[in-house]
């Protein structure tokens with residue numbers, strides 16, 4: 001299906017609906033009349049004090065980052081109040097790496113007293129749960145970390161953790177009901193926006209019935225259409241005559257954009273149709289043609305087999321995938337419940353998804369393991385000479401006041417780049433290595449729709465939207481576990497996910513770290529209202545022909561902004577991303593020097609393995625705890 005559309009300016013997107021929005025400023029709920037972030041049956045829903053239920057601006061929410069930024073800008077917190085608390089382990093950061101650190105430490109010391117400190121109002125780091133209610137129905141999505149992409153990439157310790165908390169990836173087909181969308185013939189589509197392609201056009205069934213027929217419906221020039229048809233239909237080896245090893249070397253060094261334009265020889269108009277940046281948080285100007293080959297992107301099919309070449313970026317045939325209704329927040333919740341059983345009833349994967357957590361049990365003096373939220377750590381240091389000290393002290397700021405706790409050991413599972421500010425006593429060379437980590441920013445938005453009739457009419461389950469504000473739009477995966485039931489008919493509520501990598505097109509071609517820093521600044525200055533307007537505008541333009549009405553159909557919006565998103569490591573010699581290459585020698589892997597245990601302080605977080613995935617977060621945790629336990 002193709003169509004031309006007017007822009008949103010002629011329609012009412014619903015920005016002025018007089019319904020209550022609850023936002024959180026510094027952790028305090030305020031009601032704002034006007035645009036919505038929140039709408040549900042108050043009678044049936046749990047209270048908004050429950051962090052997973054909070055809507056509006058989430059992820060790096062107001063109140064979570066200000067202290068860290070003050071620390072970066074030179075602020076100090078003298079004379080923190082003594083809590084008198086003493087732990088065996090203090091973990092900085094309650095993301096999957098910090099939680100896994102606590103889990104591995106407790107595995108080795110069953111009676112250990114552990115404190116986990118995190119600056120957010122919820123645990124899980126990127127692995128956050130977004131929970132909505134409509135009437136008496138719970139509707140879930142993930143705020144960040146989405147899935148177990150491939151269990152075969154997890155090391156033995158990571159698999160042991162997953163298995164021990166009750167995750168059996170082989171059960172995924174039992175939870176996932178592919179027929180939900182298939183029975184309504186929903187598929188992949190492409191939305192070309194007026195700003196980039198001259199007219200708004202939604203094209204359903206990418207490549208259907210043929211590539212030629214599909215591209216004939218696009219507003220692209222005749223030349224670009226021909227180029228794209230050839231690119232999709234042919235299996236030309238554009239590096240013919242080279243050995244597999246030579247090909248890999250070239251593909252790793254060449255961006256996919258350069259490969260398309262210079263090796264394949266297609267126009268920039270055709271490249272703009274193929275543009276994507278939200279999968280890896282970087283555009284085609286920075287992603288290598290080698291990764292594109294692993295992903296099977298157009299123009300790589302004829303390059304031949306690379307079986308003998310080891311490269312992490314190319315997925316294996318036997319990938320073992322698993323996704324939960326709230327993403328890897330299920331993993332975070334399972335770990336927290338295993339550390340603090342009073343937090344929720346049950347002990348299986350089947351009873352975790354619908355379980356209501358008692359957040360007041362997270363930080364109880366009666367529990368050997370505690371999770372303390374809204375607490376930004378500002379200092380970690382040894383009590384005495386790091387070579388002989390028996391203890392460390394950790395200061396954190398909560399509600400504007402600084403507190404001090406003591407521990408026998410500490411794991412810093414926060415961000416590498418922030419560690420030099422927190423831990424001044426580290427050697428200068430290690431601080432330098434830590435500072436080299438720059439995380440990539442991302443925005444994951446969840447839009448609660450009262451039904452998906454419009455998408456069913458149009459046949460859209462997923463849309464790639466090159467050139468639009470949100471680059472991908474997709475319905476949540478139909479996964480049901482235990483008492484939790486995913487939407488199974490178009491009349492039922494569902495979450496629509498909209499992802500964006502905040503990259504300024506004017507910075508294309510510049511080093512990715514520069515683009516990410518600029519994107520991070522954009523993220524912190526973009527208001528929720530702007531996001532809401534962009535969401536309503538884009539969805540209206542994409543789906544109104546199917547009967548979608550943004551003012552009527554959108555029930556709630558949660559924007560998860562992640563200024564410090566994916567962990568990336570790069571080769572300091574070439575600037576190339578580590579995970580796009582074969583193994584690098586240690587001297588060209590700064591994260592190895594960065595994660596060196598210093599006295600009683602070890603370093604985890606996915607930065608420590610330069611691996612953005614959960615398996616990297618687990619491996620970093622296991623390595624950190626191993627060094628502490630073996631002391």
Ligand SMILES: Cc1cc2nc3c(=O)[nH]c(=O)nc-3n(C[C@H](O)[C@H](O)[C@H](O)COP(=O)(O)OP(=O)(O)OC[C@H]3O[C@@H](n4cnc5c(N)ncnc54)[C@H](O)[C@@H]3O)c2cc1C
Pocket residue numbers: 068092093094095096097098117118119120124125126127143144145146147148149375376377378413414415418422442443444562564565566567605606607612613614615617
């Ligand atoms: C949008 C998004 C989607 C993703 N999707 C996937 C996916 O599908 N599969 C996958 O495997 N991986 C995915 N990832 C990668 C994800 O980063 C890892 O899987 C994993 O969740 C990272 O865990 P972590 O503990 O290393 O880091 P984080 O989750 O960042 O946790 C670190 C925590 O430390 C806190 N912290 C930092 N400084 C301080 C301080 N001074 N005091 C107290 N606390 C502090 C942070 O705020 C944060 O809560 C995704 C990442 C993002 C951003």
